[in-house]
Amino acid sequence: MAPIELTHEPLADGLYFGESPRYHDGKLYISDMTGRTIYTIDPQSGHKEVLVQVEHQPNGMCFAEDGSLIYSSMFNAQLWKYKDGEHTLYADMSDVMTGYCGDMVIDKSGTVYLDDTGARVLHGEQPRPGKLLAIRANGSAEVAAENIIFPNGIFLTGDGKTLYVAETFGYGLLKYDVDPDGSLSNRQQVWAVKDYVGEERVGDTRQTMAGIDGGCMDAEGGMWLSLLSLEEWVRLSASGSITHRIKTNGHATACTLGGEDGKTLFLVTNTLPEGEHLFAAMVAKRTKGTVSTARVDVGHGDARP
16 A cells, blocks of 8 residues: 655754754754754744754754753763753763764663764764664763664654664664663664665665664654655554655655644754765755654654654
8 A cells, every 4th residue: 555645834944954853841852963053943833942052063862751851962972961951961972982972762761872873974984883872870871782884763662672773874774672771682674775665776875865864653653764865754654564655855854743742743854955965065064954844643652752
């Protein structure tokens, strides 16, 4: 059966490169990575307000049980905590991280699972295997999983027993069991981009970057995946079929579920000059980011983020 096509409506613009949207307490939070700023966005009007400027570029973020925001500082391998108007250093991973801070998710115990991209691609390095770090509530960091070629979008099932992570340059979606002590085991690839579009459309060239970037999970265990230069988001059902699709004009970068009923899908699109590679365009600030919204039938549920 062909996927159901959904439409989306513009909400906000004026970003250089949007990433890691999160909905919390009636607001959308978003990292403008190369704009070095985290904004809040009113989900009704689209009005943006600066929350914090991050010198070393923000990327992933998550909300702890106490409502505090934990956000990343990409280039210097740090996490920061924002609560009650104060910004404090949460963790420093410079002794274990080889790439950048990527996306992240936090579990109920306060353990943050954070991408280490493996390579500093905005500084000219070629993609190579990265890893997932587990940052405990006391700020200590350890390697939770290795050999992931540019880990990206990451989410936990509501029971906290399963973690999914996009492998951007492995062109697939990985699944891990979360053991009682928070360690990860039983790695599986549960979906590959080539199974959707064919081998010939998958890869990283000057014209295309057809891997998975961000994503989120809904109340039925379906996963919305952002398929970068394929310029679409797809919903992968818990049984492994593509049920819905949303097309865009530009790189489909990230998404998150939120809104009052949890059924608003916030979508981040980033555009770049034709024929230019994404990373070069990002460094030169020749990308433009926008946020749009789509209404979906299945809402957020208890998955994280």
